[in-house]
Amino acid sequence: MMSMSQRLRTPNLLNRPMRARLLVIATIAILLFTTQSTVANPGGEGDGNRDFTCGGSCHGDPSFNQQSSATVVLTGNANAFAGTTYQVDVTVSDAELSGSRLLGVFLLSSQMGNDDNPKDHGWNIIQDPNGGSANYIETIVPSSGTVTVSWVLNAPEQTGLVELLVEVNHGANPNPNDRAFVGASDSILIEVGPVPVNLPGFALDWSAPNTRVTGDTSALLVRTQNATDVAVEWKLEGESTTHTAVVEAYAEDEWLVHIPATMGDTRVVYQVTTSNGEFDVLQPWLTLGTRAPDFDGTLWGARFQGAAGGLMLFAFIVALQGLLQPPRKRHELDHTAEVEGDAAPMPEPEPMPLPEPEPVAEPEPVAESEPEPVVEEAAAPPPPPGFEEEEEEPGLDAEYLARLQQSEEHPGWLWDPVEEEWIEDPNVGADS
Amino acid sequence: MFFVTFHHLVVGLVAGIGTLCAVSAIAAYASTYFVGGAKLREHLDRASFIAACACLPLIPIAVLSGTFATGAPGEDAMTYNKFLFSGLTAGFLASMIIGRWRFGPAIWLDSKLGPLQTACAVGALGSIFVLGSIGSKITLGESTLDFLPFWPEFATSIAVNQWFGLVLFLLSIGCVVVAFKLGPATERLS
Numbered sequence: 243m244m245s246m247s248q249r250l251r252t253p254n255l256l257n258r259p260m261r262a263r264l265l266v267i268a269t270i271a272i273l274l275f276t277t278q279s280t281v282a283n284p285g286g287e288g289d290g291n292r293d294f295t296c297g298g299s300c301h302g303d304p305s306f307n308q309q310s311s312a313t314v315v316l317t318g319n320a321n322a323f324a325g326t327t328y329q330v331d332v333t334v335s336d337a338e339l340s341g342s343r344l345l346g347v348f349l350l351s352s353q354m355g356n357d358d359n360p361k362d363h364g365w366n367i368i369q370d371p372n373g374g375s376a377n378y379i380e381t382i383v384p385s386s387g388t389v390t391v392s393w394v395l396n397a398p399e400q401t402g403l404v405e406l407l408v409e410v411n412h413g414a415n416p417n418p419n420d421r422a423f424v425g426a427s428d429s430i431l432i433e434v435g436p437v438p439v440n441l442p443g444f445a446l447d448w449s450a451p452n453t454r455v456t457g458d459t460s461a462l463l464v465r466t467q468n469a470t471d472v473a474v475e476w477k478l479e480g481e482s483t484t485h486t487a488v489v490e491a492y493a494e495d496e497w498l499v500h501i502p503a504t505m506g507d508t509r510v511v512y513q514v515t516t517s518n519g520e521f522d523v524l525q526p527w528l529t530l531g532t533r534a535p536d537f538d539g540t541l542w543g544a545r546f547q548g549a550a551g552g553l554m555l556f557a558f559i560v561a562l563q564g565l566l567q568p569p570r571k572r573h574e575l576d577h578t579a580e581v582e583g584d585a586a587p588m589p590e591p592e593p594m595p596l597p598e599p600e601p602v603a604e605p606e607p608v609a610e611s612e613p614e615p616v617v618e619e620a621a622a623p624p625p626p627p628g629f630e631e632e633e634e635e636p637g638l639d640a641e642y643l644a645r646l647q648q649s650e651e652h653p654g655w656l657w658d659p660v661e662e663e664w665i666e667d668p669n670v671g672a673d674s
Numbered sequence: 675m676f677f678v679t680f681h682h683l684v685v686g687l688v689a690g691i692g693t694l695c696a697v698s699a700i701a702a703y704a705s706t707y708f709v710g711g712a713k714l715r716e717h718l719d720r721a722s723f724i725a726a727c728a729c730l731p732l733i734p735i736a737v738l739s740g741t742f743a744t745g746a747p748g749e750d751a752m753t754y755n756k757f758l759f760s761g762l763t764a765g766f767l768a769s770m771i772i773g774r775w776r777f778g779p780a781i782w783l784d785s786k787l788g789p790l791q792t793a794c795a796v797g798a799l800g801s802i803f804v805l806g807s808i809g810s811k812i813t814l815g816e817s818t819l820d821f822l823p824f825w826p827e828f829a830t831s832i833a834v835n836q837w838f839g840l841v842l843f844l845l846s847i848g849c850v851v852v853a854f855k856l857g858p859a860t861e862r863l864s
Contacts, residue, residue: 259710266714270701287815537751539833541741544748544757546839548737552761552768553846557853559769559794564857566786567777 286344286380289372294348294409295355307411310425312337316408318430322397323437325446325467327368329526330395330430332408335388338423340413342382348409349377349393353429360406364398366446373452373509373531394526396446397434405429442469442516442523445495453533456505461490461498462530469516472497476512479529487512504532643668681739685809688732692763692802695725699770699795702782719779722795726770733764751831752812758831759805766798780863787863804828 318330332347339345351365352358359377360367367375371391383389398404407429411422445465454460466472474487488500501510509532514525646656646665654670657663702718705711737760741747748754773781773791782788807817808828819826834842 262705262708262710263714265708266701266705266711266718269704270697273697273700534830537749537754537831537833539748539751539754539831540836541748543833543836543839544754545737546836546843547834548757548759548761550761550839550842550846551758552763552765553843553850555762555765556768556772557846557849559765559790560772560850560853561857562790563769563773563776563787564853564860566790567858567860568784568786568863 286346287378289370289374289376289379291359291361291376292348292378293356293358294350306422307424308419308421310337310410310412310423312410312412312423312425314408314410314425314427316406316427316430318406318432320431321433321435323441324397324401324434325399325437326397326441326443326523327525328395328397328432329392330406331390331392332427333388333390334383334410334425337383337387337410337412337425338414339383340417341415342413343384344380344412345383345389346378346380346411347371347391348411350407350409351405353405353407360395363404364400365404366396366449368394368396368444368448369450369452369528373529375449375452392526394450394528396444397432399446401434401436404432404434406432438521440468440518441521442518443467444514444516444525450528451530453531454504455535456532457503459500459503461500463492464497464499464514466495466497466516468518469495470519471517472499473515473517474499474501474512475515476501476510479509479511501530504530506532508532677739677742681736681743684732684736684739685806688729688736688763689802689806691725691729691732692767692798695722695729695767695770696795696799696802698722698725700792700799703788703792703795706782706788715782716779719774719782723771723774726767726774730764730767730771733760733767736760751829751833752808754831754833755828756805756808759801759808763798763801763805766794766801769794770798776860776862778862778864784863 313335315333316330317333318328322328330349332349334345334347337345348358349360349367349370350358351360351363361377367377370376370379370393371381372379377393379391381389381391408427410425414421414423443466445467448465451462454462464472464474472489474489475484476487477484490498490500492498499512499514501512504510510530511527512530513527516523516525645660646658648667649655649657652664654667656665656667658665698718699722702715702722705715705718737757740753740756744753746753748757770791773787773794777784777787781791803818804826807819809817811817811819811828
């Protein structure tokens with residue numbers, strides 16, 4: 243049978259210190275476990291040259307992806323001249339997107355999954371839709387649900403039939419299974435024919451610059467082939483009015499194009515016309531963005547600044563610790579006990595007699611009862627210049643002595659009712 | 675290649691030991707609110723102190739190995755910020771060590787010094803968090819801070835001229851000397 247004390251103790255399995263320990267351990271565990279769960283590139287991987295499966299291996303793994311509902315349409319000419327510019331336009335619509343509305347678009351030249359970058363098949367990307375020269379770009383789909391992007395490429399130098407297609411990937415909201423949604427366009431077959439002799443165009447290895455530093459007025463270098471003349475039209479992105487840029491011949495097949503400086507997020511689009519008297523070829527529109535000034539930090543500057551920041555923080559906290567520390571204990575400053583301990587034992591305190599004038603020198607026989615003021619004054623140091631001696635009020639002592647009361651219980655002592663203290667009777671001391 | 679591997683090793687040590695130091699310190703302060711937490715606090719205090727002492731000398735090694743492992747260290751905002759946050763981490767850890775050394779294990783019980791010591795631990799933990807996130811952003815393109823609904827602007831930094839940086843460095847040394855020489859004397863708490 244369970245005793246009363248056992249019954250009382252049984253529910254209290256965790257005593258108070260144990261509960262406190264468990265709470266501390268739970269706090270530490272919560273802090274340690276509040277780390278991020280692994281999510282594959284939720285904000286995209288950024289633009290780059292990637293094969294489709296290497297752009298994100300999850301997208302190539304059937305167990306991690308799902309068919310997108312997007313409609314992907316790729317348009318471009320069925321014919322191209324070898325080594326000349328070629329433009330493809332991609333329109334993506336009706337995609338179920340994630341909250342960020344981010345869409346990744348691959349321009350590919352094969353459906354094999356690997357070695358499918360157009361550059362692997364002789365294409366040269368002059369400019370991608372974001373102004374770079376990559377086959378994979380990321381874009382934000384507007385609220386209309388349809389987005390159109392364009393690539394400008396140089397066709398392969400080898401003639402024949404080549405293929406281009408587009409694959410897209412994106413997230414969804416909601417996306418309970420964390421799937422990557424994948425969609426693809428139909429392939430287009432392009433017949434790359436021999437370039438007409440002496441056809442002017444961009445140099446095969448030239449890529450258009452995608453950005454300029456804000457406020458930069460330097461000229462844009464355009465490299466061509468078979469061109470004897472170049473004309474450039476430019477306009478701000480989104481505007482319809484075009485302007486003619488000043489073009490300056492820099493070297494053979496190299497041209498300096500003067501486009502006004504831009505600020506902020508301004509983007510300029512420009513179109514080059516290459517001519518040689520025999521042909522005038524209107525090239526596709528190219529984009530030139532604006533970027534912030536380049537970072538001007540140095541290694542030693544970073545070292546000095548980092549060390550200075552750390553040391554200043556350290557000095558600040560050290561000073562703060564000194565200010566916030568509790569007041570210092572008195573015993574370390576007060577050495578009275580040590581002094582008293584080292585000193586010889588003091589005699590019992592006796593009532594101090596009233597001061598009596600001590601004869602310093604033999605007084606001259608003027609009067610017996612009078613002190614020796616002349617000797618006293620001679621012994622005293624001279625007063626400092628400007629010193630004024632306070633004159634005592636003549637009636638003060640008399641008034642003070644008058645208020646003192648005698649007591650029969652304490653002979654020889656007088657009671658001061660104002661200060662409430664016992665005073666030794668001066669008459670007794672003088673008499674004795 | 676060697677420096678890349680070595681940097682990964684040292685950074686792992688700094689992050690691990692630094693996190694242990696900061697979490698132990700925070701838990702040591704939290705234990706002051708629990709009856710019977712003295713024994714646990716004693717262990718947490720020791721763990722925090724030893725971890726801080728171990729982590730502090732590893733930081734310059736991590737910075738140096740990172741310098742050799744990177745192509746152009748300090749010449750872009752991300753790596754520049756790594757230098758700045760490394761300095762802050764070292765400052766927080768050094769403050770924790772000096773506070774614990776001067777005031778003793780009873781520092782957690784003081785109503786003003788205990789929170790200050792904990793604030794240093796939180797600062798060190800935050801700096802290590804940011805350092806790791808910048809590092810993974812550089813190498814992997816994603817970081818722990820992607821978890822946040824916003825990405826702090828570590829792609830920009832406040833860079834000063836290196837000679838002005840040198841002046842700041844000398845000034846900071848003077849600040850440390852002044853803090854120790856002219857500051858109030860301290861005593862170990864009991």
